[in-house]
Amino acid sequence: MAVRAVINVDVDGPRINRHLYGHFAEHLGRCVYGGFYVGEDSEIPNEGGIRLDVVEALRALDIPNLRWPGGCFADEYHWRDGIGPKDRRPVMVNTHWGGVEENNHFGTHEFMALCELLGAEPYISGNVGSGTVREMSEWVEYLTRDGDSPMARLRKANGRDEPWRVKFWGLGNEAWGCGGNMTAEHYAQEARRFGTYCRDYGDNQLYKIAAGANGTDYAWTETLMKQVGHLGCRHIRSTGFHALSVHHYTLTGPTWEEKGSATAFDTDEYYTTMAAAARMDEVLAGHAAVMDCYDPGKSVGLVLDEWGTWFDVEPGTNPGFLYQQNTLRDALVAGVHFDIFHRHADRLVMANIAQTVNVLQAMILTDPDSGALVLTPTYHVFRMNKGHQDATSLRVDFRDALPGRPVGEAKLDTLSVSASRKDGAVLVSLSNLDAGEPVDVEIDVRGGALDGAEALILTSGALQDHNTPESPSVVAPRPYDGVKVAGGTLRAHLPAHSFVTVKASL
Known part of the structure; x- marks a missing residue:
């Protein structure tokens, strides 16, 4: 049977925002260096150091947006270190991911060039954890202000006359953890403060996304929503943000230190993984229910800007690089997630898989020795499903x-x-x-x-x-x-x- x-x-449901098929690129392991960016002197075909085979593969997905520079890295990243001549950019230590040196050769101009090659909208995560309001405000000005101003002049001095269009702007990342270990109440005030000074220049209208909850922390969401409205009231107060995020990974190991192998698993472990993936429906429904109490008109968006499977790293690789293989199991996790996203399209406006290249549930794996590019099973789910982008559910x-x-x-x-x-x-x-x-x-x-x-x-x-x-x-x-x-x-x-x-x- x-x-x-x-x-x-002939019965319309909510529109499936194309940004539910978004991506994430952090300065983590070989996602940026060796993944997206190989440098202008590489034998691998590139444009300005950006790998053209990676660009071609992602364009085939109709990639709608790319989130950068983190992740946890965003809240220790200072954007001025990544502009100007590469040989003058200061070196920093990536304390979150492997303790390796970051030479800042891939910075603002390189990221924006990547987005232009991809035909994708940039989603920039600003530094709230260790940065200042002025620093973030000036980054917005540097990117988007036309005419004459201190930051516009600096951008032009670095070779870009016209401003870019940057709509999506993250007000920090995981403020409850690596983004500052803040309480929800404290972060809510910081989001208002930072968001206030992220200005709209010309016709570039920012869409500011507050750093939201970890998994099922619905209290964090409620604290942020109290900044937006009152219980049951359709009147939305002016705040420093237009959406709030949530992060939720598919984790199945017995402990954080033992997440299980990406390739060596039995059938019971497979079913445990699929059950964990299916719980995304509960997570999104819970946050949406809280948001509905304070915003019944659904004016505030929910952004799932980190999702995906998280297993143990491949044996012999740097534990801080989060490199894992990608099997048919990962593809089925992605398929289930998209079905869930489509059901929540009335509130969910963006989702970003973690991460695009060489990290966690990646679309693409690049071999560091041969330079070969591999499309993962998860990549194929994105491509088979791309017709859902901006469709009527x-x-x-x-x-x-x-x-x-x-x-x-x-x-x-x-x-x-x-x-x-x-x-x-x-x-x-x-x-x-x-x-x-x-x-x-x-x-x-x-x-x-x-x-x-x-x-x-x-x-x-x-x-x-x-x-x-x-x-x-x-x-x-x-x-x-x-x-x-x-x-x-x-x-x-x-x-x-x-x-x-x-x-x-x-």
Whole structure:
């Protein structure tokens, strides 16, 4: 028997903001140096030191935004150290990530050049933890002010006449931890103060994002929301921010020091990981519920600007570089997350996977010896799903109980589905999380007829399968004929541990 569902393609849900498919690049390990940036003297094809193969791969995802320079690094980064001639930029120690020296060769101009090559909007995290209000204010001026002013003159002296457009601005990072070990009450006042002096110049309107909660710390969110409004009131007070963030990682190890291997795991560990990933729904729903109490009109955005799997580093690599492999398991985690994001698109306005290259749940791995580039299974989920960006979400109603299995004291639903409509087409994403059993899905499509369905499948023989420079396509999408559309019904056969997308004309 197939699991039956209904999709009304003529009933609009919230728009899926393209920025839910955002990315994150921190000065951490080989994310920036050796990942995005190899220097102008590298034999690897580059433009101004920026790797062109990485740019090409990310442009294929329609990458909407890139968050930089951190992460924890943001609150020890002083932007003036990263401008001007490279041979005059001071060296610092990256105390958070490996204690290595940072030569500041990749700074503001290089980051903005990267965003221009990518066609992505920059999202800059300012330094609240160890910086000053004036420092952040002047960085905004340096980047975005036209005409004559001290910072505009400095920018022009460094080779950029025209200002850049920078909309997204983070007011610090993880203020509850590495960003200053602040209380929520103290940080709320700092966010107002720093945000006040981050000015709009010309037609560049800033969208300021306050550093929000860690996981399920709903009290932190409530403290910030009390700055915005009163319980049940639709009148929003003027504050220094327009959105607040939350960070939540998929962690499954027994302790922080033992997070488990990224590649050597058994089926029980797989299910534990998937159950942890599914808890993202609870996390987002909890923060949204608190925000709804103080902002029922949903004027304030929720930004999940760090998410992804976090396992032990690969053996033999620097523990502070957070380099981990990326398997089919990671791809299924990403698929489940996007289904959850789509369901919360009324409040969630941005999400940034951690991180884009060579760190944690990366899109791309680069080999330091050969220079080879590897696209990870997670990369392929982003690419298969990119049609959801800026699409109208469509509600999926199940007529039958979802298949599942117990994981600890909870039940894991082993089928996950989301759908959207854009440009005369419908895109349906389906994940079968069962490690060993297939599932058939029958979707009654109402309010319109589908035609010319094209399906892709991402799966492999084992959950532990991953891509390497020697075998770069072990886990890669391929056309799939296990999906049929006829008579207003979409039927899909989903093999065990598979991710499938179906695109059809409407």
